[in-house]
Amino acid sequence: MKVSGKHYKTVWFDSDRNTVCMIDQTKLPFSFEIIELKHHSDTAKAIKNMLVRGAGAIGATAGFAMAQAFVEARESEDGNYVEAARELIEATRPTAVNLFYATNKVYTSGQESVDKAIEMAYQVAADDESDSQKIGEYGNELLKDKCRVLTHCNAGWLAFVDYGTALSPIYKADEAGKDPFVFVDETRPRGQGARLTAWELQQAGIRHKIIADNAAAFYMQKGEIDIVITGADRIAANGDTANKIGTLEKAILAKEFGIPFYIAAPFSTIDFDSPSGNVFNIEERSDDELLYHEGPDEEGVIRKIRMASPDSEGLNPAFDVTPAKYIAGIITERGIIKTEDLLKNK
Ligand code: MRU
Numbered sequence: 001m002k003v004s005g006k007h008y009k010t011v012w013f014d015s016d017r018n019t020v021c022m023i024d025q026t027k028l029p030f031s032f033e034i035i036e037l038k039h040h041s042d043t044a045k046a047i048k049n050m051l052v053r054g055a056g057a058i059g060a061t062a063g064f065a066m067a068q069a070f071v072e073a074r075e076s077e078d079g080n081y082v083e084a085a086r087e088l089i090e091a092t093r094p095t096a097v098n099l100f101y102a103t104n105k106v107y108t109s110g111q112e113s114v115d116k117a118i119e120m121a122y123q124v125a126a127d128d129e130s131d132s133q134k135i136g137e138y139g140n141e142l143l144k145d146k147c148r149v150l151t152h153c154n155a156g157w158l159a160f161v162d163y164g165t166a167l168s169p170i171y172k173a174d175e176a177g178k179d180p181f182v183f184v185d186e187t188r189p190r191g192q193g194a195r196l197t198a199w200e201l202q203q204a205g206i207r208h209k210i211i212a213d214n215a216a217a218f219y220m221q222k223g224e225i226d227i228v229i230t231g232a233d234r235i236a237a238n239g240d241t242a243n244k245i246g247t248l249e250k251a252i253l254a255k256e257f258g259i260p261f262y263i264a265a266p267f268s269t270i271d272f273d274s275p276s277g278n279v280f281n282i283e284e285r286s287d288d289e290l291l292y293h294e295g296p297d298e299e300g301v302i303r304k305i306r307m308a309s310p311d312s313e314g315l316n317p318a319f320d321v322t323p324a325k326y327i328a329g330i331i332t333e334r335g336i337i338k339t340e341d342l343l344k345n346k
Contacts, residue, residue: 001157001171003032003203009162010057013064013125015118018071020064024051025158029199030296040068040085047099048092053192054159055233055269056132059098060125065089066106067121070114082110094281095242095319096233097271098128124268125161131266131333132163139169139229139264139331145178148226150216153186153244154196155231155264165264166229167200169331174206182208183225185216186244189289189316213246220257228254229331232265239324239339240277241265245317251326263322264331272346277321287314 001008011022020037026049027033035051037043043065046052052061069085078084086103093099102124110117143149155166163171173180182201186193187210194210201208211219219225228250234242241247241263254261274280291308308314324339337345 001162001200001204009129010054010158011052011061011064011125011161013067013118013121015067015071015122018068020046020061020068022046022052022061023158025053025196026051028158029195029202030302040065040072041088043068044085044089044092047089054154055096055098055231056128056160056165056266057158058093058096059102059268060128060161062089062092062099063102063106063121063124066103066110067118070106070110070117074114082107093283095283096269098268101268128266128268129161129163131268132157132160132165132168134333135165135264135266135331136163136168136172138333138336139262140172140176142227142229142260142262142331142336143169143173143178143180144226146181147173147178148181148183148224150183150185150219150225150228150250151197152193152228152230152247152250154192154200156197156200158196158200159231164200164231165266165331166231167197169229169264170201170206171204174204180206182206183216183219184208184210185213185250186246187211187213189245189285190318191293192244213249216250217253217257220253220259225257225259228259228261229264230262232263232269232330233319234274234280235263235265235270235330235342236274236277236280237270237272237343238276239327239330239342240280241322241324241327241330242277242280242282242319243322245320248320248322248326251322255326260328261326262328262331262336266333270342272343277323280319280321282321283318285316285318287316290314290316
């Protein structure tokens, strides 16, 4: 997608220099910076510290990191180099299944040759991009003229290699002249809606407003939200879906107010080995995300300020699991699939 008129992907790989390049999302929306990571351990650290985040982008990055490790292993005497690298990469973030999907694919291809590992890493990223495009096309069919969509967190192009999942249908609807309006939340704990989704929509010139996470019921009750679309970090075989904390609340509210609630995600986010969401490993993040806020002061200097009682601690689960019964369908690259039909489409 475009930033100030220039096309960017969220993450890309320069195999000639064995370097992963990415937009540093911790700096957005206040500054736009590209960083270069020349070693798989730096790339892994970037995933862990959320310089790159979002299921698809994490997956593509993990695939590139795995390819970097295969290239580095040529110079290493450690016969276990690639396996140790895989362990390091897979320990960065536990919930988004795309990470494990990508490391597995690249690791397996790398058994044939280093070139095959690189080829597969590119393929995983290219598939992520084309899947996102198709999700946009299918999802657009759900959106009518002047539709009012609520999305939670960021499942836009920054969360993938390009286009995104939950925002992709909105981009397509906008291109089709439907003039969508987006209610943007996840203002706490991490602020990925307020910071990233709002920035993306602003760049694309799409009408939107940021709302507090607890304002969704207010607008639903007033009949101002037509549809809810969010992304996913992991979907179980029965359709239960892990996504950013607060998603479950939106899904329950949507049911109460008779608003269709859709998940947009590629098949690489479906974990057919998990029969239900009960077995998901839900990441607990530092309570700093909750207790502090970060942003520019009036002089434009980025500051971190405490916004909670000084001696209190917080609890900060990063994701929750929405049971399949709340989900009207999963918008995938193969079409919109009912949760009960997922296994048939394996
Ligand atoms: O912790 P993050 O920012 O990596 O959160 C994950 C997500 O980006 C969201 O849950 C998103 O909606 C999933 S779609 C990639």
